[in-house]
Amino acid sequence: MTPPGTMVPSATQPGATDLAGLHHALDGWFAESARELPWRSPDCSPWGILVSEVMLQQTPVVRVLPVWEDWMQRWPTPAHLAKEPAGEAVRHWGRLGYPRRALRLHAAAVAIQEQHGGAVPGTHHELLSLPGVGDYTAAAVAAFAYGQRETVVDTNIRRVHARLVSGHALPAQSLTAAEMRLAEALLPHDTSLSVRWNASVMELGAVVCTARSPKCAECPVRASCAWLAAGEPPPSYTPKGQAWHGTDRQVRGAVMAVLREADAPVPREMFEHAPADLGFAPSGVGVPLAALHRLNSAPQQLGRALDGLLRDGLAELHDGGLQLPA
DNA sequence: GATCCGTGGTA
DNA sequence: TTACCAAGGAT
CATH class of the missing domain: 1.10.340.30 (Hypothetical protein; domain 2)
Structure with missing residues (x-):
């Protein structure tokens, strides 16, 4: 076992990984081919x-x-x-x-x-x-925003670290202390370089080292990749999907779509029964209201969704109807 | 730590 | 078509 706090790439891959080389390679790649996003502009506040x-x-x-x-x-x-x-x-x-x-x-x-x-x-x-x-x-x-040296760890960075350094197809199912230690060990000491390192690892994960069908041929650090070197072993677990159809979340989403379009409180009955004449509904809610009714969810489920939205502060009651919070 | 929370593109 | 997945956070 590697003692805590000493996990560095060279300990995982003896002699195989030059950390400064990785920093330089990704820095050059980022400068050359990063997407131009408005929040990356120097004048973004x-x-x-x-x-x-x-x-x-x-x-x-x-x-x-x-x-x-x-x-x-x-x-x-x-x-x-x-x-x-x-x-x-x-x-x-x-x-x-x-x-x-x-x-x-x-x-x-x-x-x-x-x-x-x-x-x-x-x-x-x-x-x-x-x-x-x-x-x-x-x-x-x-x-x-402030140019500080921070250990930034998002899903992209976790996946890049898992493959490049740890040799795994995917990161652990939840963020572990070992991943944080690894991210800290990989972070360049130079502050300015560390900021670009965070951005470039994230960019690599978003554009090249993607979750499904990664574009390894385009990867600037493929020669150092532990996962490629290991022969691209498959994930050790199968991700569990996010249920959607028939869930409360689907009903909540449909209700929110109604509230976003409404310019006045929407009577609660309108969520439960399609009004014969939608002219009685606040203007604009006809289409999302019809979509909600198409779900044909049980009254109990609709009740849970509405209560949940009220509890979360996403909806409020006014004059017997629901609307977005004031 | 497991679960819940929206939405739409993609393989 | 179904299922996965996307710059997570709160409980």
Whole structure:
């Protein structure tokens, strides 16, 4: 067994891996072929970077781009968003998914305004205290917005480390202490290089070292890859899928689609029974309401979904109807 | 630590 | 078509 705290690439692959060489190779690759994303622009504000990181949680870049652009134009600073009702953040979250993120981003904007003088805080500790900001997002914002040396560990970085260094097809099913130690051991000591290293490993995982059918022929560090050297062994477990059809989540999503389109409280009966004349419904909700009814979910399930949304603060009762939070 | 939380593209 | 998967966080 490798003693804790001493796990370095050279201990795993004696003589096979030159850490500085890896740093240089990925740094060059990133400079040459990284995607140009607006939140990577030198003029992107810390607020823009924070918004992008939250939107990118479990959500692909291509779907984040248009919503991020809309948000930045609409709310260029935390103060702009903090002045709005929380429901506006949810409404303009659109179909990004996990709408609680919009709620928390709004709460984060309020906290930034009230507790940080309107400026996104720059330390990992302060960032971590913001709603919706966990260890990954705090590290990412500290690194990418404030240039700090942070151990950034996301799903892409975990997968690259698993393959490149550990020789596994996939990382462990949950983030382990050993993975954090490895990430720390791999992080360049130079602060500026460490920021680019975090970004480049993440980019490699997103574009080349993908979960399914990785493009190893295009990989700038394939010669050092422990997984390739081992003959691409298969994963030691089969990932369990995320159920969707027939779940409460599906019903919640359909209800949220109705609320986003509504310009007035939607009577609760409208969620349970298709009104003979949708003219009685708030304008615009006809299509999402029909989609909800098409699910034909049991009254008990619909009840659970509505209660859950109220409990989570994604919906509120007004005049006997549901609407986005004020 | 396991579970819950949206949505849509892709193999 | 079904199932996997995507820059996680909160409980």
